[in-house]
Every structure is written in structure tokens, then in C-alpha cells.
Amino acid sequence: MSKQGKPLGKEKDKPSCAGCGAELQTLSKDRPGYVPATALGAEGAICQRCFRIRNYNDAAQVSMDHDEFLRLLGGIASTDSLVVHIVDLFDFEGSLISGLQRFVGANPVLLVVNKIDLLPKGTNYNRIRNWVQRQAKAQGLRTVDVVLCSAKKGMGFERVVESVEQLRGRRDVYVVGATNVGKSTLINRLISDYSDLDRELTVSRFPGTTLDEIRIPLDDGKAIVDTPGIVYPSRLTELVPRGVLGALLPDKPIKPLVYQLDAGQTLFFGSLVRFDYTRGANLSFTLYTANGLKVHRTKLERADDLYAQHKGELLAPPTAEELEQMPAWTRHSLRIPRGSESDVFISGLGWIRVNGTSGAQVEVYVSKGVKVLVREALI
Known part of the structure; x- marks a missing residue:
């Protein structure tokens, strides 16, 4: 690979951002590649968006x-x-x-x-x-x-x-x-x-x-x-407000949480996802999600009232204001086949390992469009 120190960027006449590749321009702050006119000709110039990401962890x-x-x-x-x-x-x-x-x-x-x-x-x-x-x-x-x-x-x-x-x-x-x-x-x-x-x-x-x-x-x-x-957009991480990403994206090894559930119990992952165990024998479920994401267990019969009264507060993230920016929940009814070793996968959140092969019925509530499926267990 090159040791020649050639410039990083697209091989074209117009200058491009060395950070994200966008063509540099000085006309609109709302479009990719914006730089102040004074920086346009600088060697290795980066756009204002990349500058804010690198220095302030912020992105327009x-x-x-x-x-x-x-x-x-x-x-x-x-x-x-x-x-x-x-x-x-x-x-x-x-x-x-x-x-x-x-x-x-x-x-x-x-x-x-x-x-x-x-x-x-x-x-x-x-x-x-x-x-x-x-x-x-x-x-x-x-x-x-x-x-x-x-x-x-x-x-x-x-x-x-x-x-x-x-x-x-x-x-x-x-x-x-x-x-x-x-x-x-x-x-x-x-x-x-x-x-x-x-x-x-x-x-x-x-x-x-x-x-x-x-x-x-x-x-x-x-x-x-x-x-x-x-x-x-089928990934929850694409739908949440930026302030919620830190709670969803793990940056350290996952520490799995194990919950022993009877049919008729519910797990809330903040106000982002609701997981109902609706039918089956007593089972344990192992949660593979970001370590900082708060999980709250309740009875299924109380779940609707709990969500209505405490979404964005006890059940957080997101905050109530952030929740209004997200698509409404939709319900996914899933059958865990008898004799299988399965995960319930929720794109952008992680997955829930169903421990046991007796079969089960679960329901997942998450923002409309998010991919939810039953798969062969990863771990």
C-alpha cells in the first residue's frame, strides 16, 4: 500500500473534504461540504460538519x-x-x-x-x-x-x-x-x-x-x-434523536442481563422497546443490549398504564420530548419454535436470547419500520 503520501480525497479537479469526501462548497451551510471561503483552498481542508464532529461531537x-x-x-x-x-x-x-x-x-x-x-x-x-x-x-x-x-x-x-x-x-x-x-x-x-x-x-x-x-x-x-x-430506516439507531444514540450503541463488552419470566410479564427498554412474554412455560431470557440502557420489568396487565404514565421519565431514554420525534410503535407477534435455540433480534437495540427449547409466544412493540425477527441464537 502507498507510502507516497498522496493526498486523501477524490481524484477530481474540484476539492473535496478530507474527512467525509463531500465536494467542498461555500454557498450553503445546510448542504454537504460547506466551508468558509477563507478555508476553501487550504491543504487537507475539512468541511464545517466534520470540524464540528471532531471537535464538539456534534453534527449538522x-x-x-x-x-x-x-x-x-x-x-x-x-x-x-x-x-x-x-x-x-x-x-x-x-x-x-x-x-x-x-x-x-x-x-x-x-x-x-x-x-x-x-x-x-x-x-x-x-x-x-x-x-x-x-x-x-x-x-x-x-x-x-x-x-x-x-x-x-x-x-x-x-x-x-x-x-x-x-x-x-x-x-x-x-x-x-x-x-x-x-x-x-x-x-x-x-x-x-x-x-x-x-x-x-x-x-x-x-x-x-x-x-x-x-x-x-x-x-x-x-x-x-x-x-x-x-x-x-429499519434500524432503530436511524430513527432515534441523536441524543439517544449513546444509550443504544455499546462502547464496551456487553454484560448480559438474565430475566426469569412467567407468561404475562413485560420488559421495557426505556421507552424505546416493549417486550411481552405472552404464552409459554417459565423461561429465562438473556438480554444483549448496551450496558447503560435501563430495563424495567412489570406485569403485562399493568404495562399499558405504566407506559402512559411514565414514558420519557421512569421509562427513559428517550425523554418525552424526544419520543414525540419518533415514529409510533407497531406490534410484532413472534412464535419461538419448540426445540429451537433462538434470539429475538431487534435492529439497533440488540437481541434477546430465549433460554430453553419449550417454545414460546412473545410480542415486541417498537417504532414502525424497525426490523424485528426470530433467528438462530448467536451465542
Whole structure:
């Protein structure tokens, strides 16, 4: 990979932000790439949005033209490239790109599963990798390799680099994924370990940080290309106000919570999700969610009144004001098959492991559009 210290950014005449890839402009603060006129010609310039993310952990709401977004993704199929698809293990089904082959054509796909550092200590990674392979195959994703890693902690990073080097040949490498799966963090690791580039992509908890294609030159004339994150409104993390993201996105290994429930009991995850155990024998349920997220147990018969009286207060986050910004709840009725080892997966929240094989009936209430499903148990 390049040691030449070439500038980080798109290979085009117009200047682009070294942090998110957006074309720099001085006309509108509400559009991607805004910079004051005095900063426009500066070397390694970053847009005002990236500046605020890096220095104040704040990001202005900006939008990317949808047609341009599809053009960037759809253009991969016409290239001869290695495609690195990064997914978030904590939100696997929510971050896996459905219909990926439609975007990448015949190009090989390396599946990089990020954020394994969030799994509880003592997790068997071989079993996790086997689980990922089964799930990817069931989703119709054809992969040439699967690598588990933590870009943040550096776990498994050498294996990622080895796979990229072995598989790419003399081709470009396109890095694709949903928002907030760690694409920019992983690429920054590549930059710091394998090139002399002194710029970094902007990294934050905010979805959609990368706004345009960013090319990182390699020594053979090819490049690693960071693409914008695909926004899936089926993830709870895309629907909550920004102030709630910190409660949903874990930054330390998960400490599972175990609840022993009888049919007719309810768990509230703040005011974000309601989980009713409606039918079945006494069972234990293991919760794999962010450690700081408050869980409240009550009887099913009291659940409606409790929510009506205490949403946004005892049941928080979000606050009552933040809750008004979110879509209303919809109900998902789920059957846990007898004899199965299953998770109830809620995209953006985590998952609930059903301990036991006697079967059960549960209902999940969450913002309309959020992906909820029963899957083979991850752990």
C-alpha cells in the first residue's frame, strides 16, 4: 500500500473534504461540504460538519442526493474490484446489505464482521464465524472469505489486511456497508498502518458521516475507495434523536442481563422497546443490549398504564420530548419454535436470547419500520 503520501480525497479537479469526501462548497451551510471561503483552498481542508464532529461531537443534519448515492453504489458492478462489505455484529441483520450482488455484479465479496470487541468475554469466535457464514448464505450473499475483527481495538486487523492483499490482486478495493458499522474506523487503521497519509476520515457515532466517495491511493496505482454508508430506516439507531444514540450503541463488552419470566410479564427498554412474554412455560431470557440502557420489568396487565404514565421519565431514554420525534410503535407477534435455540433480534437495540427449547409466544412493540425477527441464537 502507498507510502507516497498522496493526498486523501477524490481524484477530481474540484476539492473535496478530507474527512467525509463531500465536494467542498461555500454557498450553503445546510448542504454537504460547506466551508468558509477563507478555508476553501487550504491543504487537507475539512468541511464545517466534520470540524464540528471532531471537535464538539456534534453534527449538522445534511442530506445526500439520492440519485448520486445510487450512482456511486451501482457503479461498482462495472469495475474490476474487490468488494469489502463491513457489517456490525451487534446489528448483523440490520447492517447486512440486502441484494448486495445487484450493486457489485461479479466482483468478489470479502465479508468483514466488525465490533467483536462488544461480545461478552469468553465468547467462542469460531462458533461466531460459523454462525455468520450460515446467516450470510441464508441471505443469498456470496462471499470469498469471512473475517471477524474490531477496528476500534485492533483485534483481527492483521487478518483483514492479509485477506485484502490476497484477494485484491491489482484491483481497486471498494469498502461498502450501512451507516455506523465502522467503515471509516477500519480504513483509518489501514491508513495509519500501511501508508504515510497524515489525514483521517471523520469517525463518529452519527449515521452517514461519510457523504461521498473517498479514494485512498495505493502504490500500484489502484485505490481503496470508501463509499457512503447505506441508510436503512429499519434500524432503530436511524430513527432515534441523536441524543439517544449513546444509550443504544455499546462502547464496551456487553454484560448480559438474565430475566426469569412467567407468561404475562413485560420488559421495557426505556421507552424505546416493549417486550411481552405472552404464552409459554417459565423461561429465562438473556438480554444483549448496551450496558447503560435501563430495563424495567412489570406485569403485562399493568404495562399499558405504566407506559402512559411514565414514558420519557421512569421509562427513559428517550425523554418525552424526544419520543414525540419518533415514529409510533407497531406490534410484532413472534412464535419461538419448540426445540429451537433462538434470539429475538431487534435492529439497533440488540437481541434477546430465549433460554430453553419449550417454545414460546412473545410480542415486541417498537417504532414502525424497525426490523424485528426470530433467528438462530448467536451465542
